[in-house]
Amino acid sequence: MPDISVLYPEYRSTARLDELRESEYGVLDSDDHVYLDYTGSGLAAAAQIRHHQERLSRTVYGNPHSASPTSAAATETVEQTRARILDHLNASPDEYTVIFTPNASGAARLVGEAYPFGRGSRFVLTADNHNSINGLREFARAAGAKMTYIPVRRPELRVDNADVVSSLPRKGGLMSRLVSGCRTFVRGSSRAKSKGLFAYPAQSNFTGVRHPLSWVSLAQERGYRVLLDAAAFLPTATLDLSTVKPDFVIISWYKLFGYPTGVGCLVARRDSLECLRLRRPWFSGGTVQAATVSTPWHMLAQGAEAFEDGTVNFLSIPDVHFGLDWLAGIGIPAIGTRVKCLTGWFLQRLLQLRHSDGSPMVRVYGPTDLKMRGGTVAFNLLDAAGKVVDERLVAMESAAARISLRTGCFCNPGAGEAALGLDPRLVRNLTKLAGARGFSGGLDEFVTMVGMSSYGAIRVSFGLASTTADVDKFFGFVDKTYKDRVTTPVGLPRREQC
Numbered sequence: 001m002p003d004i005s006v007l008y009p010e011y012r013s014t015a016r017l018d019e020l021r022e023s024e025y026g027v028l029d030s031d032d033h034v035y036l037d038y039t040g041s042g043l044a045a046a047a048q049i050r051h052h053q054e055r056l057s058r059t060v061y062g063n064p065h066s067a068s069p070t071s072a073a074a075t076e077t078v079e080q081t082r083a084r085i086l087d088h089l090n091a092s093p094d095e096y097t098v099i100f101t102p103n104a105s106g107a108a109r110l111v112g113e114a115y116p117f118g119r120g121s122r123f124v125l126t127a128d129n130h131n132s133i134n135g136l137r138e139f140a141r142a143a144g145a146k147m148t149y150i151p152v153r154r155p156e157l158r159v160d161n162a163d164v165v166s167s168l169p170r171k172g173g174l175m176s177r178l179v180s181g182c183r184t185f186v187r188g189s190s191r192a193k194s195k196g197l198f199a200y201p202a203q204s205n206f207t208g209v210r211h212p213l214s215w216v217s218l219a220q221e222r223g224y225r226v227l228l229d230a231a232a233f234l235p236t237a238t239l240d241l242s243t244v245k246p247d248f249v250i251i252s253w254y255k256l257f258g259y260p261t262g263v264g265c266l267v268a269r270r271d272s273l274e275c276l277r278l279r280r281p282w283f284s285g286g287t288v289q290a291a292t293v294s295t296p297w298h299m300l301a302q303g304a305e306a307f308e309d310g311t312v313n314f315l316s317i318p319d320v321h322f323g324l325d326w327l328a329g330i331g332i333p334a335i336g337t338r339v340k341c342l343t344g345w346f347l348q349r350l351l352q353l354r355h356s357d358g359s360p361m362v363r364v365y366g367p368t369d370l371k372m373r374g375g376t377v378a379f380n381l382l383d384a385a386g387k388v389v390d391e392r393l394v395a396m397e398s399a400a401a402r403i404s405l406r407t408g409c410f411c412n413p414g415a416g417e418a419a420l421g422l423d424p425r426l427v428r429n430l431t432k433l434a435g436a437r438g439f440s441g442g443l444d445e446f447v448t449m450v451g452m453s454s455y456g457a458i459r460v461s462f463g464l465a466s467t468t469a470d471v472d473k474f475f476g477f478v479d480k481t482y483k484d485r486v487t488t489p490v491g492l493p494r495r496e497q498c
Contacts, residue, residue, distance in 0.1 A: 001348065212372075355483055420455070
């Protein structure tokens, strides 16, 4: 295989990231560790940790629900971070607001629990979605809304644009008359009732496929609000909310720069957020302007405050501001270029892996080129007998080699079912059986009943601190450990869940 700079000359333009790897992420090399799970989490730079310590050493912060000096200091940094997030997304504060949550899952739940689902409304989502989005179907189901999954097509595990169009019909009729009267602006038209909610990821956390952002305006023009999962997309790409205008965007900041954990956000269009505010199923400290007990009554606060239940993580939220400044100083384009080059080089080397008899050593799920994809690659290894190497074995042996990668189905069962070629009718029958008596043996029992030797994949993903040495070490491990080997899945831990 030629050197990466021969195949991808633009890789040379990212040389500064090698310097940062040494100065800011040097613990990887000092610990002889290969990190290949950037879709799981970004890595924190040494500068981020120093900044957090220095900031807390020079300022006293208190609960922001007050007017004291320490509270004012916390409130100021939180509000500055809100503004920095909108700036990063090129979003007008007159049009969008930022709600802090524990993570992207918490942001998704805010939408699902308050969305005005009802009989006649629809929840449309792609089969390629994280379970944080799949779980919203329970709110829709409880309200009597119709649910539609848009299928994932093999072999590239993309969603066909024609399927999106057919799943978002223009027609109104009974459906539009039955939905809630909550209204919103639809681009290119006058105010109209929402037919329902359309949810999809800007980038798949399973395959790295980047789904078209043009679906946002397509759905809105057809009368739907749009929830965009940007968690896997933003670490290596930019989202411009002045041109692409989803109603709701969910983000986990540790995915971008590793630190802090426990801080995500819902970025919401103000008019769409007001619709949720009218349907919030509960209130808590800080979310109300007033509440009474002798007569059960409450009045929710306005804007973001109505959704930030309890006290926000005021000691860590300012670290998001620094993290965004850190990324801006490096440049998202430079990070994206490095990740693209490493991903292309990795895919080419992966597809060339062969046992001594010429049989392939891998099966890739999703695109094998760089068109409309990010730096996430899902695959399984094949042993010398042509069988899938159990992903649990790979997890154990890669960990012993000090390689961090991800195995399983990555909380994305729709993409996983499509990747592994599961017959939907079989899955349907098994879920009926599970509903009747449950699976006492956990996920392993389900795998056995499906008739599969394995129920998961291997996921490698690249990010800011990735280098060619990481790729070389991974392939050295694979060649040494699995070439010409026949594997036997004995003594592996049980699969308890996906």
